[in-house]
Amino acid sequence: MATKRILTGMRPTGALHLGHYVGALKQWLALQDEYECFFLIADVQALTTHVDRPRVIEESVREVVLDWLGVGLDPTKPNVCFVLQSSLPELTELTAYFTMLVPFTKMEHNPTIRAELKDLKKSATAGFMIYPISQAADILLFSPYPPEKSDKLLVPVGEDQVPHLEETNQIARRFNALYGKTFLECKPEVGEIGRLPGVDGKSKMSKSLGNAIQLKDGPDTVSKLVSKMFTDPKKLHRDDPGHPQRCPVYLYHRAFSTSQMFRGRATKCKTGRLGCVECKKELADILNNFLEPIRTRRAEAEKAPLDTYLRQGTEKAREIGQNMMKVIRHAMHLDYPSVKSSLTKGG
Ligand code: TRP
Numbered sequence: 001m002a003t004k005r006i007l008t009g010m011r012p013t014g015a016l017h018l019g020h021y022v023g024a025l026k027q028w029l030a031l032q033d034e035y036e037c038f039f040l041i042a043d044v045q046a047l048t049t050h051v052d053r054p055r056v057i058e059e060s061v062r063e064v065v066l067d068w069l070g071v072g073l074d075p076t077k078p079n080v081c082f083v084l085q086s087s088l089p090e091l092t093e094l095t096a097y098f099t100m101l102v103p104f105t106k107m108e109h110n111p112t113i114r115a116e117l118k119d120l121k122k123s124a125t126a127g128f129m130i131y132p133i134s135q136a137a138d139i140l141l142f143s144p145y146p147p148e149k150s151d152k153l154l155v156p157v158g159e160d161q162v163p164h165l166e167e168t169n170q171i172a173r174r175f176n177a178l179y180g181k182t183f184l185e186c187k188p189e190v191g192e193i194g195r196l197p198g199v200d201g202k203s204k205m206s207k208s209l210g211n212a213i214q215l216k217d218g219p220d221t222v223s224k225l226v227s228k229m230f231t232d233p234k235k236l237h238r239d240d241p242g243h244p245q246r247c248p249v250y251l252y253h254r255a256f257s258t259s260q261m262f263r264g265r266a267t268k269c270k271t272g273r274l275g276c277v278e279c280k281k282e283l284a285d286i287l288n289n290f291l292e293p294i295r296t297r298r299a300e301a302e303k304a305p306l307d308t309y310l311r312q313g314t315e316k317a318r319e320i321g322q323n324m325m326k327v328i329r330h331a332m333h334l335d336y337p338s339v340k341s342s343l344t345k346g347g
Contacts, residue, residue, distance in 0.1 A: 003144035004152045006031055007186075009040030009085070012060035013050055016067040017212035018287075019196040019205030022255050023158030025071050027191050031156060032073060037080045038142055038317055039073065041065070041310075044085045044092075045135065048128040049120070065306050067215050070298030081313030085138065088314065090321035094137035095130075097332065101174045102133055102167070112163045119208075136168035140183045141321050143172070147184040155186045159194030160204070179331040193255050201230035201248035216298060219288045226284040231276040238275030249276070249283055256286050 008028065010020065028039065041064055046057045065082060069075075075082045085091060107113060107129045117124055144151040155165055165188045172183040195204050198211025205212045213225050231249050235242040244250035244266040253265055261282075268274035329335045 002148065002150035002152070004035045004154070005142055005144055006035045006037045006154045006156060007040065007139050007142040008038075008155050008157055009042040009045075009083075009138060010064060011042045011046040011049075012057055012064045013046050014056070014060055014207040015063040015214045015216055017205055017207060017214045018252075018255075019158075019198075019212065020067075021071065021215065022193050022196045023191060024156060025068070025073075027156035027189055029072055031154065031189075032077070032080055035079070035152075035154065038083050038313075039068065039081065040083045040085055040138055042085045042135075042138070045131055048125065048131050051125070051127075062306065063216075065310065066298050066301050069301035069304060070215055070294045072294075072297065075309040075313055081316050082309050083314050083317040084310050088141075088318055088321055090141060090318070090325045091134065091137050093325060094141055094328065095134040097328070098133050098137055098140075098171050098175075099130060101171050101178075102130075107132065110163050110167065112160050115160070132164045132167045133171070135164045136171045139165070139168050139186050140172055140175075141324050142317075143183040143186075143324070145182070145324060145327055147181060151184055153184045153186045154189050156189040156191075159190050162188050162190065175331075179333075182327060182331050193251070196255060197248045197251065199225050199229045199248070213287065215291065215294055217291070218295075219291075222287050222291065223284040226280050226287065229280060229283075231280075235269075235276060238278075239272035241272055242269035242274075242276075244269045249279055252283055253279075253286070256283075256290050261286065 006028070008024065010016070010024070016025070028037070031037065041061055043057055043061060046060070050057050061084070068082065073082075074080055108117075110132055113129065113132065116128075120128070139153070139155055143153050155161075155168075157165070165186055169185040172185050176182055197203065198205040198209060199213065200209075200211040203209055203211070207214070213222055217225070226249075229249050229252075232242045232244070232247045234240065235247075247269075250266065250269065253262055257265075265274065265279070269279065326335075
């Protein structure tokens, strides 16, 4: 039977927010019934920006697991694994091999790396510059083997991750060309809204930019954040014609309203029959209704055996990873059968 697998992940650098939901978690949820799922807590990748803040990473591992459970990911299903990246030494080994397949100067051309370099207040470390290579290892370690045409390796992510997946597939092709067909190319799966702006309407939602609505925020916080949101600067009064396509509040409505609630909103805004204050109040209600069951499940999850979920998921991932590393070492001629057998013969 065809193997249908997902490998995807998030960095534990804080609690998750609506941007994570729209860009990634929504897709993950839709796929968890159908696919063998490996959801990676990328704590090693988190070191690329947080090497001086280990406690933030530690707390965030817990926060991320709680948020995942809150939205409804279910590690009690046999096909759903939560995996802790640092507990998979195979990833470190594969990253080392993959670094040899990528020209050194190429990393700084990656558009996501370029954008992140701008935000980075300190200078970038070597580890930061090559994290897309380690992300390729995260993904390809889970490539179904032997790769059959009907197999799938899906990576549901936000659109900023797509350059990393292109890099991953270039590495897969290079490896296959050098050592024989070993890896399947992965397929990005980007949601309808790949990227949600922050409440400031400027950049993408991000906790470090202080423009995020977190999944665990309470109703008052959500209402307050929404009331301060930026809207179309040309619409000062209710009856001014608005430009919904340029308004972040409208984009949030598009992401979170039911189609019934969404219908007619743009026309009402454009024709001056809907004011921003009212539109934001409605949005706050919609978001609070959406977040309510997540908050409840998250609170229940506080009592759940998080460590067991992580251990079991990681063990299953390791089994796959260890087998795959044997295949990879063999393909790369790193298992040295001639040397090893003569060593054995010699006693
Ligand atoms: N770069 C991803 C993020 O920001 C996290 C990540 C690590 C990942 N390894 C991955 C995503 C593998 C998809 C596949 O947050």
